[in-house]
Amino acid sequence: MRVSAPLSLTALAATGLLLAGCAAPVDSEQPTEPAADGAFTLYSGRDEELVQPLIDQFEAETGIEVEVRYGNTAELGALLLEEGDATPADVFLSQDAGALGALSQAGLFTTLPADVTDAVPAGFTSTDGSWVGVTGRARVVVFDGERLTADQLPDDIDDYVDPEWNGRVGVAPSNASFQSFVTALRVLDGEDDAAEWVSALAGNSPQIFEGNSAILTAVDEGVLEVGLINHYYWYGLAAEAGEENMRAQLKFLEAGDAGSIVNVTGAGILNGAATDADALEFVRYLVSLEAQTYFVEQTFEYPLLPGVDAPAGLPSLESLINPELDLSDLDDLATTQQLLADAGLI
Amino acid sequence: MTVAPERARPTTAGVPDARTAPAASSRAGGRGRPPLGLLAAALVAAAAAAIPLVYLLVRATESGLATIITTLSRGRVLEYAANSLGLAAATTATALVLGTAVAFVLTRMRVPFARTWLLISALPLAVPSYLAGYGWLVVIPGLNGFVPSWLLLTAVTVPYVTLPVAAALRGASGDLEGVARTLGRGPMRAFLVATWPSVRPAAIAGSLLVALYALSDFGLVAMMRFPTLTWGINAAYSASFDRAQAATLALLLVVLALVVVAGERAARRQLPRAAARAVAPRTVGRGMLLSMLPVVAVAPLIGVGVPLLGLLSRLLEAATLREIDVPRLLEAVGSTVGVAVAAALLAVLLALPIAALAARYRGRLVTAIESVGYLGHALPGIVVGLSLVFFSLAVVPALYQSIAVLVFAYAVLFMPKAIGTMRAGLGDVPPRLVSVARTLGMSPLQAWWRVTVPLALPSVGIGALLVAIATMKELPATLLLRPTGVQTLATELWNRTVVFEFGAAAPYAALLVLVAAVPAVILSGVRSSAKEEL
Numbered sequence: 001m002r003v004s005a006p007l008s009l010t011a012l013a014a015t016g017l018l019l020a021g022c023a024a025p026v027d028s029e030q031p032t033e034p035a036a037d038g039a040f041t042l043y044s045g046r047d048e049e050l051v052q053p054l055i056d057q058f059e060a061e062t063g064i065e066v067e068v069r070y071g072n073t074a075e076l077g078a079l080l081l082e083e084g085d086a087t088p089a090d091v092f093l094s095q096d097a098g099a100l101g102a103l104s105q106a107g108l109f110t111t112l113p114a115d116v117t118d119a120v121p122a123g124f125t126s127t128d129g130s131w132v133g134v135t136g137r138a139r140v141v142v143f144d145g146e147r148l149t150a151d152q153l154p155d156d157i158d159d160y161v162d163p164e165w166n167g168r169v170g171v172a173p174s175n176a177s178f179q180s181f182v183t184a185l186r187v188l189d190g191e192d193d194a195a196e197w198v199s200a201l202a203g204n205s206p207q208i209f210e211g212n213s214a215i216l217t218a219v220d221e222g223v224l225e226v227g228l229i230n231h232y233y234w235y236g237l238a239a240e241a242g243e244e245n246m247r248a249q250l251k252f253l254e255a256g257d258a259g260s261i262v263n264v265t266g267a268g269i270l271n272g273a274a275t276d277a278d279a280l281e282f283v284r285y286l287v288s289l290e291a292q293t294y295f296v297e298q299t300f301e302y303p304l305l306p307g308v309d310a311p312a313g314l315p316s317l318e319s320l321i322n323p324e325l326d327l328s329d330l331d332d333l334a335t336t337q338q339l340l341a342d343a344g345l346i
Numbered sequence: 347m348t349v350a351p352e353r354a355r356p357t358t359a360g361v362p363d364a365r366t367a368p369a370a371s372s373r374a375g376g377r378g379r380p381p382l383g384l385l386a387a388a389l390v391a392a393a394a395a396a397i398p399l400v401y402l403l404v405r406a407t408e409s410g411l412a413t414i415i416t417t418l419s420r421g422r423v424l425e426y427a428a429n430s431l432g433l434a435a436a437t438t439a440t441a442l443v444l445g446t447a448v449a450f451v452l453t454r455m456r457v458p459f460a461r462t463w464l465l466i467s468a469l470p471l472a473v474p475s476y477l478a479g480y481g482w483l484v485v486i487p488g489l490n491g492f493v494p495s496w497l498l499l500t501a502v503t504v505p506y507v508t509l510p511v512a513a514a515l516r517g518a519s520g521d522l523e524g525v526a527r528t529l530g531r532g533p534m535r536a537f538l539v540a541t542w543p544s545v546r547p548a549a550i551a552g553s554l555l556v557a558l559y560a561l562s563d564f565g566l567v568a569m570m571r572f573p574t575l576t577w578g579i580n581a582a583y584s585a586s587f588d589r590a591q592a593a594t595l596a597l598l599l600v601v602l603a604l605v606v607v608a609g610e611r612a613a614r615r616q617l618p619r620a621a622a623r624a625v626a627p628r629t630v631g632r633g634m635l636l637s638m639l640p641v642v643a644v645a646p647l648i649g650v651g652v653p654l655l656g657l658l659s660r661l662l663e664a665a666t667l668r669e670i671d672v673p674r675l676l677e678a679v680g681s682t683v684g685v686a687v688a689a690a691l692l693a694v695l696l697a698l699p700i701a702a703l704a705a706r707y708r709g710r711l712v713t714a715i716e717s718v719g720y721l722g723h724a725l726p727g728i729v730v731g732l733s734l735v736f737f738s739l740a741v742v743p744a745l746y747q748s749i750a751v752l753v754f755a756y757a758v759l760f761m762p763k764a765i766g767t768m769r770a771g772l773g774d775v776p777p778r779l780v781s782v783a784r785t786l787g788m789s790p791l792q793a794w795w796r797v798t799v800p801l802a803l804p805s806v807g808i809g810a811l812l813v814a815i816a817t818m819k820e821l822p823a824t825l826l827l828r829p830t831g832v833q834t835l836a837t838e839l840w841n842r843t844v845v846f847e848f849g850a851a852a853p854y855a856a857l858l859v860l861v862a863a864v865p866a867v868i869l870s871g872v873r874s875s876a877k878e879e880l
Contacts, residue, residue, distance in 0.1 A: 041830065048841050049850075069830040070841065074584030075728060079826050081587060082735045086743060088830070102587035174581030210568040210577070213844075221487030240847055241663065333586050341421035346581060 036277035039065040040090040043080065045073030045099065046265065054294050058285050064278045073099050074176070080270070081106055090273035091282055093265070097133070098176040100266050101331050104130040110274035112283065119287040120304035123321065124264050127328040131268035134286045135295045136302030138252065138262045138320055139181050140231045142219050145249040153226070153251045157185070157259030160226070161200035170207040170215045170227035173345040177212065177230050177263060179337065183330045185258040186339075188322070195339055202343035213237075220248040228259070231314065235300035255319050262302065262320050264327060380707045381790065387699035392715040394696055395758055398725055399600065399718070401733030405593035417594040423578065426595075430574040431602055433495055433567070434560040440500040441556040444645065445507025446549055450537070451638045453515040456629045461871075463642055464512060468870035470649030471505045471812075472862035474819040474836065476565025477855055478502050480843070481653025483569060484660055490571040498570070499560050501649035506555040508645075509869055510548035510767060510808070515541070547614060547773075551766035554610040555812075558723040558762060561603055565821075575599045576726045583728060596729045603724030607717050654859065661852035670853050674833075678854070679861060682834040685749065686817040686865075689756035690810040694768070697761045697809060701768035706777075716765070723762035730759050731823035752827045759823060760816045764809025771805020772798065811865040818862045835861065 044051050048070045055066050069089070071079070077099035080087055087108075094100045103109060109130040117129045124133035141160070143153055154160060160169055172178050186194040207224055209215045215227035216237060231250060238246050253260040267286055273279040285291055292303040300311045310316055340346045380388075406414055417423065451457065452464050470478075478498050482489055531539060564576040575595055582592035630638075697719065704716045722730055734755040738746045745751050775798045783793035821836045828837070835858040842851035 047844050049847060067830050070837075071825045072584075072844070074580075074587075075731075075822065075825055077587050078583045078589065078592075078728070078732060079735060081589060082732050083739060086739045086746070088747065098585070099587065174577070174585055176585045179585050207571075208573070209571055210580075214569070214571070217483070218487065221483075223488035240849065245663075337586060344421050346421060346578075346585075 038063065038278060039067065040273065040276055040278045040282065041067045041069065041088050042091045042093060042282070043069050043071070043076045043089040044093045045071065045076045045095040046093055050299050051093070053298070054291060057290070057294070058282060062281060062285075064281065066282065077102060080108060084108070085271060087270055087272065089270050090276055090279040091267060091269055093134070093267045093286070094131075095265050096176050096180070097264050097266060097327055097330065098180060098333065100126070100131040100268055101328075101333075103268065104128070105331070108270055109268040110271050112269060113280070116280075116284055116287060121306065121321075123326050124262075124304050125266070125327075126268075127326070131266045132283060132287060133264035133266045133304050133327070135265050135292075135299070136262045136304055136317060137177075137230045137232055137265065138302065138314075139177070139260055140229060140234075141251040141253060141259070142216055142227045142229050142234060142248050143251055144219050144222055144225050145247055146222060147225055150249065150251045155254040155257070157253060157257050158197060160228075160259070161197055161204050163204070165204060165226065167205040167207070168225040169201075169204070170209050170218060170224045171201065171345075172209045172211050172215060172228075173340050175211050178228065179333060179340070180263050180330050181228070181258060181261060182340065183332060183336045184261045184322075184325055186332075186336065187329045188258045188324060191335075198339050198343045198345065202345050206345075208345070216248055220246060222247055230263070232300045235311070252315050252320070256322050256324075258322075260320055261322060261325060262317065263330075264304065265301070378707070380703055380712070384699055384703055385711075388703045388715050391696040391698075391700050391761070392718045394754070395719050395721055395761055397737050397758060398730050398733040399721055401736050402593045402597050402600065402729065404736075405589050406597055409590035413590055414594050417591045418598065422573065423595065423598070426573055426575045426578045427598055427602065429492075429572060430561055430576070430599065433492065433499065433572065433574060434557045434602075434606065436492075436496045437499045437503065437560040438553050438557040440496070441504045441507050442549060442553045444500065444641070445504045445552065446511050446545070448504070448508045448642050448645070449512035449515055449545075451642055453512050454627055455635065455638065456627045457635065457639070457642075460627070463639075465867050465870045466646045467508050467642060468505045468866040469646050469863055470502045471815050471866045471869070472819075472859050473502055473650055473653060474565065474821075474858070475499065475502055475563050476569060476821075477657070477839075477859070478649055478653045479566040479569030481656030484656030485652055492572055495567050495570040495572040497648065498566055499563065501645045502566075503556040503559050504645045504649075505866070505869075506559070506812075507549055507552035510552045510770070511545050513804075513808075514545040514548035547770050550610055550614050551770050554606065554720070554766055555723070555763060557606045557610075558603060558720065561599060561606065561724050562726050564726050564728075575602070579726055579729065589732075592729070596725060599724060599726075600721060603721065604717055606724070607720050611713070611716075650859070654856070657848075657852055657855055660848040663848075674838075675853060675857065678833050678835045678838045679857060681832055682818050682836070682858075682861060685753055685756065685834065686814040688749070688753045689760065689817040690814040692753055692757040693761045693813040694764050694806055694810045696757055697764035697768055698806070700761075701765050702772055704765070704769045705772035716769075719765050720762040722758045723760065725759075727759065727820055727822035727824075728826070730755055731826035734758070734823070734827055747827065747829050749829060749832070752824065752829070755823050755827050756813070756817045756820065759820065760813040763812035763816060764806075767805045767808045767812070768802065771802040771808075774805075775801045808869060811869045814865045815862050815869075818858065 042055070048068075052068070055068060058064070059066055069076075073095035076092065077094065080089060080092060080103055083089070092100075092103065104126060111129045112132055114129070117125050117132050120133050124136060126132070141153060143150070182194065182198065185197060189197075207218070209218065209227075212229040212233045215224065215229050216233045218224035219227050220237065234246070234248060234250050237248075267283050269276070269279050269283060287305055289305060289308065292305040292308045295301050296303050296308060296311050300314070302310050302314070302317045337346065448467055452460055452467065457463055475498070478501070482494065482498060562576060564580055567574050567577060568580070575598060579592045579595045579599070582588045582595060700715055700719045703712050734751055735746075738751045742751070779797050779801075780793050783797045784790070788796065818834075819836060821840055824834055824837055825840070828834070835854055839851055839854040839858060842848070842854065
């Protein structure tokens with residue numbers, strides 16, 4: 001039997017309609033959460049090895065049970081957008097500010113109380129109280145310590161697109177933290193300068209990578225001279241391989257340079273948990289002295305709570321802070337992506 | 347070429363092909379109306395496989411046509427698409443040639459430890475592509491671009507061709523080849539004329555899996571820094587959380603996959619299958635043997651040996667060697683095996699009606715159903731994962747983040763691995779046997795159960811094993827859909843490598859390969875073709 005084309009198309013369309021029909025939002029009455037039932041669900045875009053000890057500590061101290069779902073920040077961000085209000089998550093702990101911004105824009109976060117958001121300096125948290133910055137991560141230049149010394153490297157990100165560096169610099173243009181840096185470049189130096197920098201980079205045969213750790217590994221293996229990454233990746237690898245074995249070395253750019261901006265990781269409470277005291281207690285805990293010290297010691301990130309010292313060996317956070325830049329200025333990702341696309345980088 | 351191989355005219359799509367060779371007539375469907383029950387079951391299975399497609403259409407169109415056009419005309423999208431297609435084409439061609447050669451050596455030549463060699467040649471299936479990429483980067487840090495992506499993808503996918511072709515060769519008509527040789531054809535020509543037609547369906551079905559795998563792979567191309575569409579899709583999710591843009595790129599990937607599926611269907615139809623007669627392996631000279639064995643060893647060496655060595659060296663280098671948490675490791679093994687078995691069963695159940703329909707009937711509806719059945723395999727896991735999030739929250743919210751939805755997602759992703767082999771297996775069952783059964787008074791269902799099912803069972807087994815292996819290695823959909831707290835070997839491995847704990851990751855990687863090797867080993871021993879039983 002030959003089934004006619006229209007019939008088969010109709011069948012497919014019917015299938016589609018059936019599924020789409022099923023997909024219509026189910027009218028669900030929102031059950032009000034009990035104020036505190038001693039448990040909540042956390043989606044963690046930070047890795048289990050790094051975060052679980054802190055959570056164990058929190059559970060032991062408060063008796064609150066935390067059910068944690070670990071994943072990659074990007075995937076969990078996409079998951080939360082897909083789940084919308086139906087999410088089982090109460091708190092999202094994100095590896096970067098970009099994911100928090102996207103969820104905040106989608107209206108998924110409830111507003112945090114002022115005592116939580118005020119715990120960290122204004123530049124490192126959301127402007128509308130939808131999420132709070134937890135730790136800072138600096139953009140750095142990573143270089144091959146066997147071929148170069150720190151003083152051979154420019155202090156200004158503009159110089160890294162000079163012909164002298166042709167083919168020698170590794171970047172991850174599709175990565176969120178690179179795009180945040182380009183956005184900062186636009187905010188600090190103006191659109192024209194940023195466009196010029198991006199096209200100079202594109203014309204300088206950059207080595208394109210998928211993410212920060214791939215760049216770091218390549219530098220550490222001696223197959224790439226210079227790369228742009230976040231500082232704590234280096235500490236992660238050094239903890240595994242031994243600091244003395246690291247071929248890759250870090251260079252911090254001049255204070256105030258867009259190449260050295262400090263981005264943050266952070267946390268927000270989902271709408272459905274707006275009245276969940278347990279969830280709030282956890283977020284409050286993240287910006288407490290105890291948790292901040294933990295992050296400094298275990299993940300080598302910058303503490304955001306005033307008075308907690310930065311990890312040993314790192315320049316102080318104050319020396320990196322750019323007074324002209326507010327992290328919430330970095331939300332115009334679309335223009336940055338257009339810029340990168342026009343230059344053929346993504 | 348003076349003598350063209352006996353080649354049937356390519357048939358027009360949808361028109362039944364009336365040929366007289368027994369095996370050919372068994373495939374020349376389109377004679378009857380498909381039973382309504384079968385059609386309905388196949389439609390249900392196709393609807394399940396279409397969930398990602400519906401999801402992508404919803405997400406891509408919600409932002410409007412203008413955005414879709416902007417996305418598609420953006421900087422490097424065309425380059426990404428060309429890269430995807432080029433990589434898939436090159437990988438498929440190489441896997442087809444290499445896989446057929448390996449299968450030929452192992453079934454037609456008297457090779458010492460032939461069984462062991464076949465088993466070894468199945469092992470690359472057990473290695474996740476990201477692990478292969480990682481292992482090679484440890485050994486040769488500078489690797490990047492098209493060539494390493496192509497060679498590594500070939501190495502890890504070549505068993506998809508080797509295994510079915512070896513099984514088909516063991517049942518193919520070697521005597522015809524002998525006749526061709528005595529008529530003065532060279533070995534290559536004799537093979538092409540006499541043997542190739544009978545293994546071609548198996549080879550092509552395997553090639554399809556290779557092509558779809560290459561299109562959907564992300565782990566390896568990311569490691570090798572070769573930007574394909576999956577790279578673009580991933581970047582859209584991770585940098586901008588732009589689901590519309592990601593969906594548009596994924597739809598482009600779907601289009602490429604449909605082109606591949608259509609190409610496979612066209613290739614599959616061109617030649618009739620020859621009559622079957624088993625043939626014994628021939629003794630060949632030592633020199634010949636020594637020159638052939640490297641051909642057999644190359645894929646296991648590239649796909650398994652070097653990556654595992656690389657991983658091992660990292661394990662030894664690691665300054666921080668943690669104690670292995672044995673209970674946790676065992677728990678991960680348990681859940682990995684559990685979901686893999688469940689996924690294999692469900693995928694086979696869903697693939698069965700589609701395969702049965704495609705084996706016996708033709709027509710546009712059948713074509714559409716079969717094509718939709720292959721979709722999941724062409725999409726990156728994150729897309730299928732998100733589509734199941736969307737679907738389960740809308741339709742069965744109570745089951746969200748349950749094992750049931752996770753297993754269902756695996757079945758959608760890997761159903762295609764079962765469709766092809768099962769279609770070939772079912773198609774091999776001579777309709778005459780079924781007719782005889784019918785004249786003996788059996789109902790169609792009885793005849794199917796008593797005659798077709800037992801004969802096609804090996805091919806069902808192959809499909810199930812392929813699904814089980816793929817499930818064990820799957821990562822992105824698992825991360826999204828698993829019940830909170832459930833860990834598989836793949837997620838545990840991921841957990842450690844993202845924080846550079848290669849020392850802690852190594853046992854999980856080794857166990858993952860070991861566990862996935864079990865079905866791979868079984869697979870190397872399964873006789874795929876019902877013909878062998880006759």
